[in-house]
Structures are given as structure tokens and as C-alpha cells.
Amino acid sequence: GDFAQASLHLWKALKALGRPLPTSNFDLCCSLTWSIIRYVLQRLWVGRWLAGRAGGFRRDHQLKDDVRKSCREAALVYHRLHQLHMTGKHAGGHLSAINMALSAVNLADCAGNTLSVATLAEIYVGAALRVKASLHRRFHFLARFFLCSARQVCLAQSVSIPPAMQWLCHPLGHRFFVDGDWSVRSSPRDTIYSTAGSEGAVDPLAQVTQAFREHLLEKALYCVAQPEQSKPLTEGEGEFSDALEYLQLLNGCSDAAAVTNHTFSISSSMAAVTGTDPVAKWWASIIIVAINWLQGDDEAAQRLYPVVEYMPKSLHDYENMLPKAALYTFKAVRTLFGKQDSTQVSLGQCEKASGYLRDSLSSSPSSNGNVDK
Structure with missing residues (x-):
């Protein structure tokens, strides 16, 4: 829980790698400009060609591996510092945070196969979070590019998308992330509708996921309270089909919630760590039971009775x-x-x-x- 010391040690780690953080406004402007140029080159064949030859043009595989490993370590340090900054545990302005996010992305691209796909996707999502946190609303569309990059790196390696990020690939989740009105706090809090989890203090995505779970709960409740259909039902759809879709997605997000005893470390991917949000799942279950009753499906409702009867202890104490x-x-x-x-x-x-x-x-x-x- 000593995030000040963690931030200091990460700063020292970058200095040891020969990549100290900018100490003046001029240094920051130069560093940010180079990060932007480098990112643009990475999107073009020139940057990818150079990244593929990290370590020199000569076929010294050992040297190339060492360079890629160095890029991996630096990318992870930048990424962790960026997470600490976003959660209010590392000092610095918006420009400094943008520079850290872009540096993490650029170095992660150069790390090649020394960096896990889950961690690379997490770094891209971190950059998308920074777009939402630091740029004007008219530039929020840039978050789509980073989210698409996160999805593409998983698909390119035939790797399943990390559970904690799967909701970002759903149209509802993607729209909420890009267009939704959410924020990241320095001290996340549990509510009567969802649990922040142990990772929320250092993982901004966990906080956004919690906000999305509550958003889905709100949408489902609205559909139940006002079931009037704005569009004609197609074959196979029921009166509460929209509400059930929201609740199904809510259950999926709750199963992938970062509510674990996982510790903050450099090399691990928080996106690959999953737990359960029992509070959100309980609310989803009780609403599904209500819908089943309204539809006259008592058998389906009875299957969820044990889940609803066992209300999470945190709600008893609330x-x-x-x-x-x-x-x-x-x-x-x-x-x-x-x-x-x-x-x-x-x-x-x-x-x-x-x-x-x-x-x-x-x-x-x-x-x-x-x-x-």
C-alpha cells in the first residue's frame, strides 16, 4: 500500500535503464514530441520495419533479444507509472501522463514476443484510458484506435481476449468506454450495487469496469420498469429481451471482475487476473428472477432462488x-x-x-x- 515508494522505485528503475523521466518542461515537450512521432512511425511500415530490427541490422540474435527484453522492462515500468498516475498516486500533469502512456506503447511494440499478448493489450487499453482522461471530448475518438489495437494483437496471435477486457469488445462496452461519462478515482469505493475489488486502487480499468457493471444494471432496471417496446419484436424475442441481454453481459463482467488477492507487480498482467463481483451478480440474479416471474417462467426463476437467498455479506453490513x-x-x-x-x-x-x-x-x-x- 506504499504507493509513494513504489512510484519512487519505478522512477529509479527507468533511470537505471537509461530512460529517466523528463525533469523540465522543455525536456517533456521534446520527449512527448518524439513519442508522438515514434508512434506514428510504428503505425507505418517504417516503424514496424525498424522495430523488427531492434538490436541492430546485423543478425546477432542474442543482442536483439537483450534489446527486446530491455524494451519490455521499460514498457512495463512506464505502464505501471502511468497506472499510478491515473489513480492519483504519482505526481505529474496531463502531458507527462500522455508521454508515459505513449512511451509504454512504443516500447511494448519493440519488445516483440518477449512481452505477453495480455500485457500488450493491457498497455493499449491504458493508452485509451489516457485519451479519455486527458484529451478534450472531440479527441475521444482516438481511444477507438487503441482499443482496436488491443483487440487486433489478441486476434493476430490467435489468443483469446483477456477476461477483464472482453466487455470492451462488446458493442455496448465499446460505446460506454468511448462515449460514457466515467472517471477514475484515487480511492475506489464499493457500493450497494457493485464491488470495486482490490485491484481498483492501482488499476484504472477495474474502476471503469465497475462503472460499466452499474451502467448495465441501470439499463436492465429501466427496461423492467418501462417495458414498452420502441421497436417491433422479431421472432424469438421476448418482452424483456433487452433487459436479459444487459443482465447476461453483467454476469459476464462480474465473473471477470478483478476482485482478487493479486499483488501489484511489474511483470504480471492485471487483465489476465480474474475474480468475481458477488454484489453485481446478486443484483443481476434478483432482476432475472423478477423477469422470469413476469414471463410466467417459474421453473427458470426457481433455479436462481438459492443465489438470491444468499445475499453477499457486504450488503448485510451496509x-x-x-x-x-x-x-x-x-x-x-x-x-x-x-x-x-x-x-x-x-x-x-x-x-x-x-x-x-x-x-x-x-x-x-x-x-x-x-x-x-
Whole structure:
């Protein structure tokens, strides 16, 4: 948790590699200009041709391997520093951060096969994050190029896209990343709708993924609350097909959440590390059960009863009573559907649900989150 020391050691590592960070505005301008030129050359055949001959034009394979390994180490250090900067744990302005992101991309391209595909894709996504964080909205389209590069390096090597990045390849995820209104905090926080995870403190993508999970939950709830169709249903579609699509994607994102005990290290790829967001999965399950009830599919709803009954411990400990209100509403409806002469029991559970809902509304009257609304 000592990110100041981590930042200092990364700075020293770059200096040891002969690539110290710029110390003056003039140095920064020169470095950034060269990074931009080098990136443009990398996109052209000239840059790729030179990158393929890193280590010299002579066929000294050992020297070339050493140069590529040096590029790999430098790229990883730049990338980690950039992540620390984006999460507010490394000082510097926007120009310095752009320079770090581009330097990581350029050096990663030169590293060749010494760098894993997952890490290379993660570096490209980091550059896309920087575009959104530092450039004006009219330049946010540039993030698409870095996202496409991340996807292409995986497909070119016939490697599956890292689980933590798969949502970026979905049209809804891609649109949310490029056009969505999200931000990265220095201290990520858990909410009653999703879990930030241990990686959120140093991995900005984990925070954006959390925001996307809540966005999907909001979209699904909106479809359930206002199921009117704006377009005619095609064959095979149901009334809540859009909501179910959002919830299916939400479950996939929750399964790939970076909620692990994985430690921050230079050589590892955070994108390849997965865990589970139990809070988001619980909300997705309870909404799917509600949809199944509305569709009259009791058998499908019953399959999810055990998941909904086991509410995550973090929600039990939360001050906001909304999750408990949702849980007792579920219990009331399940009781009503499950047994004859169970009206009184169901009414008692409804009373508990309404009490929790009243407490939730009184404890957070100024809540203006989209999901809360």
C-alpha cells in the first residue's frame, strides 16, 4: 500500500535503464514530441520495419533479444507509472501522463514476443484510458484506435481476449468506454450495487469496469420498469429481451471482475487476473428472477432462488437498507407463489420490505445516482 515508494522505485528503475523521466518542461515537450512521432512511425511500415530490427541490422540474435527484453522492462515500468498516475498516486500533469502512456506503447511494440499478448493489450487499453482522461471530448475518438489495437494483437496471435477486457469488445462496452461519462478515482469505493475489488486502487480499468457493471444494471432496471417496446419484436424475442441481454453481459463482467488477492507487480498482467463481483451478480440474479416471474417462467426463476437467498455479506453490513428491502420483496413473492394459504406470511415479509425501503429512503434522501433513481 506504499504507493509513494513504489512510484519512487519505478522512477529509479527507468533511470537505471537509461530512460529517466523528463525533469523540465522543455525536456517533456521534446520527449512527448518524439513519442508522438515514434508512434506514428510504428503505425507505418517504417516503424514496424525498424522495430523488427531492434538490436541492430546485423543478425546477432542474442543482442536483439537483450534489446527486446530491455524494451519490455521499460514498457512495463512506464505502464505501471502511468497506472499510478491515473489513480492519483504519482505526481505529474496531463502531458507527462500522455508521454508515459505513449512511451509504454512504443516500447511494448519493440519488445516483440518477449512481452505477453495480455500485457500488450493491457498497455493499449491504458493508452485509451489516457485519451479519455486527458484529451478534450472531440479527441475521444482516438481511444477507438487503441482499443482496436488491443483487440487486433489478441486476434493476430490467435489468443483469446483477456477476461477483464472482453466487455470492451462488446458493442455496448465499446460505446460506454468511448462515449460514457466515467472517471477514475484515487480511492475506489464499493457500493450497494457493485464491488470495486482490490485491484481498483492501482488499476484504472477495474474502476471503469465497475462503472460499466452499474451502467448495465441501470439499463436492465429501466427496461423492467418501462417495458414498452420502441421497436417491433422479431421472432424469438421476448418482452424483456433487452433487459436479459444487459443482465447476461453483467454476469459476464462480474465473473471477470478483478476482485482478487493479486499483488501489484511489474511483470504480471492485471487483465489476465480474474475474480468475481458477488454484489453485481446478486443484483443481476434478483432482476432475472423478477423477469422470469413476469414471463410466467417459474421453473427458470426457481433455479436462481438459492443465489438470491444468499445475499453477499457486504450488503448485510451496509448502512443502506435497499438490498434488504429487495431481498424481503423476493421472499414475499416467492412465499405467495410457493404455498397455499401463505398470504399472512407474505404480508409480513412485505411489511419488512416496506420498512427497509422506508429506512433506505430516509437514510439517503440526497442520493442522485442513476441506479438509485
